[in-house]
Amino acid sequence: MASLKEEVKEALGALDFGRIEELALEDKKVFRILISLAYDKEDLLCWRAIEAIGKAAGAVAGKDPSAVRNVVQRLIWSVREESGGIGWSAPEMLGEIVINSPRTCADIPPIILSFHEEESFLKGVLWAVARITAAGIDGMEGSFQVAMKALDHKDPSVRGLALRALPRFRIAEVAQKVKRMIGDEGRCMIYENHGLVETKVGEIARMALGEEGV
16 A cells, blocks of 8 residues: 555646645644655756645635644744754745745735745745736735846846846836847746746746736
8 A cells, every 4th residue: 555655746746736625624744745856956856845845734724724824833833942953944935835835825925025035935936926927916025026036046047036026017017127038138037838948037037028018
C-alpha cells in the first residue's frame, strides 16, 4: 500500500489536484507533506506542490477553516528567524492559499508583502503579489512601490517577477520604464500552466505592454 507521501507525489506528477484535495480532506498531514516538497525551485514538483497547497486549502477551508489557519501560521512562523528554518517557499504557498481561501485568509496579503524586505524572500513575494492581484484580491497596498524598486534588481528573475507583479491597471503609468526593459536579455524561469518555462525579461516586458495596449 502506497504511503501518503507517495500518493501526494503521484497526484502531483499526474496534475491530479482533485486527488490532492480529497487526500487533504481525509488527512491534514497532506499540508505538511506539500510544504516538505516545496524546497527546490528548479524542480517542477516543488511548484506543483505550491499550487496544490492552495487547492487543498480551498477544499478544507469550507469545512475546517481553523486547519487552514494553522497551516498559514506555520508558514508565517517558518519565515521568522526564530523558526530556525529558511521558510523555503512560504510566500508563494501563502499566496496560493489566499487565492483559494480568500475569506479565511483576508488578513494575510499585507503580511506576505512585508516579507519583501528579506532578500531571500523577495522573489516569492513578487510571485505572490502577481498571483493575488491578478485574482482581484485586496490587501496588497504598497505592492506597486515594491515591484517598481525590484525592476532595477541585478537578478533577472527578480526583474521578470517584478514586471509580472505590476498591477495591470497601472502599467500605463510606468510605460516608458517598461518599454526600456524590452531589450533586457536576462533569462528567468517562470511557473505557468503547470510547467516551468524559461523566458527573457524583455519578453515579459513586451507582454505586459501588449496586454495593456500601451
